[in-house]
Amino acid sequence: MAINLDFLSDQSTKDRAQKYVYADLHLDFKLQSSLSNNYLSDPGTQLKDVNIDYDVRAIETSIRNIFNTKPGEKILNPAFGLDLSQYLFEPISEETAREIGNAVLEQLPLYEPRVILNSIDIVAKENNNEYIVTMSITVPELNNLYTDIKGVLDTQGFRYN
């Protein structure tokens, strides 16, 4: 028999989610808010739900995952991810930045269909051994929301500023 976990569906969270188009787990599993505890034997017990990323935050999470996943790492979709590790031992230069930019332009839309990648600007910072990545995206489902995403690509992967 299946276990019914309806008591975990926090009404306030649901209400909030309905105001958003996209909702994703925030995998740091930070505790977010108190849950209704009417279903528990001890009403004094405090329950917490996991954090959820909404809309642009959810898309940003997805883009970061695409940047940081190498093909083969996602078990059920081995083709998923940008193979940026091939540039790890390349000299940090404008030429390499261009190649990275082309790779992102080509592949990001495949794995993130929610956005239109308008432009990408990658600046090589030789002294810091990193690239500064600035992407301009449009999200049609969010009323054509236009936004810039900025991040740093280095040996640790891609992270937002």
Next chain:
Amino acid sequence: MADITEFNLPVNSYASFDAQSMRDLIIDRLNNNSSISFTDQNFEGSNLNAVIDIVSYSFHTLLFYLNQTSSESSFSDVQLYENMNRIVKLIDYKPIGKQTAIAPMVLKGSSNLSTGYYTIPKFSFTTANGKTYSSNRNITFRKTTSATETLSAIDNTLFYEGKYREYPNVAAVGEDFEVVNLLPGNNIKVDHFSVTVFVQETDGDETKWYEYNRVPSLYLSNSNDRVFECRLNQNKNYEIKFGNNINGKRLTAGNTIAVYYISSTGSEGEISQNNFSDSTLNVFNTTKYDQIFADTKDKTLTYLTVDQSTEVTATNNEASTSFSEEETVEEIRSNAPKFFSSEYKLITKPDYENYVTRNFRNLIYDVKASNNSDYVNIFQKYIKDDLGLSDYTGYNNALFNQYEYSDSFNVNNLYLTIIPKFKKSNSVVTRSNYMSPALKNEIIFQLRKYKLMNGEISFIDPVYLNIDFIAKSSNEPNILEYTDYTKLVIQRNNNVIINDNTIKNKVATILKNYFDTAKLGKTIDIQTLNSDIASLEGVESLYTYREDTGISRNGINLAVYNPIYNGRDLKIIDSNLNLKYFQIPYIEDFEALKDKIIVESVAKSKTVIEY
């Protein structure tokens, strides 16, 4: 029970999910359940999608192991020893454990030992060159002269590699079918057939040790029988089980159980001929065993004392058998149904063959059972018609077996033909590795409890048939001397870069492997040999050729004959030959046979280019 779950899935659908379909189902349910807040399950880059992947793959892996586990409960599919052991326990099958190396010993008594009957107490041992071999039963012999003499033992003189170990005392609880686990330690190799149990029983003020006999099943025992069952369990430890006063005597609370077993050193303990050369015997003694021995010994026998034991020496004229590991899962799968069909009763030929093969597998290479009809119609016919003998006086082995083992009534004998492992593959002279009388007696002793009550066990020693190349014309008589002039000619392809000697060695190896692995009653398949050789790289064709007359025959032509009788039973074959059940082929002199293999080039016209 409903056929559909509350999620609109068949109840057994869990078994058909793989990771991909599980993932699809989760995503589908998340999409269709409005009470759930998440939306990003549909996007490959989302965290939620990654979590779903992990959950789905975990499910897939767990299901794989679930299927594996299900298969492990089926006798035909089980792969793990633990599970196979448990399954066959249901039919009371007791898997065979490790069996230590065994060597028959020739015993000598020195002139200091006065004449008379003596018994070497069991557990006695001899040590030489770092190897220790022990006797697992009393050996009674008679010293007939005051000089040093070879002793003729009444019982077999088999010694088992390793030394007897004393297990710490165990106090009985006194319950029905009480089980004692023998846990000597992980690296101790306990010989399967050497576990010996004594129990100290109390009757009023008197306490006395009794030996309990090992039986194949307690259910064949009477209520007061001092017996135990010994089973190698799924953890490869021995369980010693006592009775319940209905089948076998039940232990009483407070009884002391003493267990002795041979601790083998495994294959390191195997010995070659004469490792023991007049090595003195030692009588096993410990404080506890001395008490046990005093209580359990047969008072009518004169036991060799510790002092006298130095006057008896042991020599192994034969190499030991090999150490053997536990029955494997596949062996159990093969043996358990045979055991189940015979149920501790030996009736049919396969019953005898399976029992002997299983219980003496470190002594025996192959065995065939036959009845009196086979003996008269096949064996005696062979002696009379093929060898031309009118009675047994020209056939010592048959005479010895008839005299020593055959029942006086003779028509109710059950004959065993056994190829021992002793010297199986290292004899380079006329093959004569028959079972020693000691081993034959041991087999008779073991079979006595299960054999047909109106049949006596006797033996037909195997007939080893030598193999050689031969070619003759149809009008010539069958004469063995033709083998002296016959060669096997291999025609090679010159376009293949390969050495003649390499081809010759490969051909010789095919023949050697074929006959080294032969069994009793084998069909010699010339077609297979021809095709195996012809398929070698660089071989075009082959034929058998006789140098003195120039006769040649396609493929291999073989002489198959008993070398002891110089080819009286010679068979010349160029196709298949079914050997009789007591016959086994071998190559007497492999190097000589190899020298008869000639590699020649196929003559082909060539264009010669001169520069």
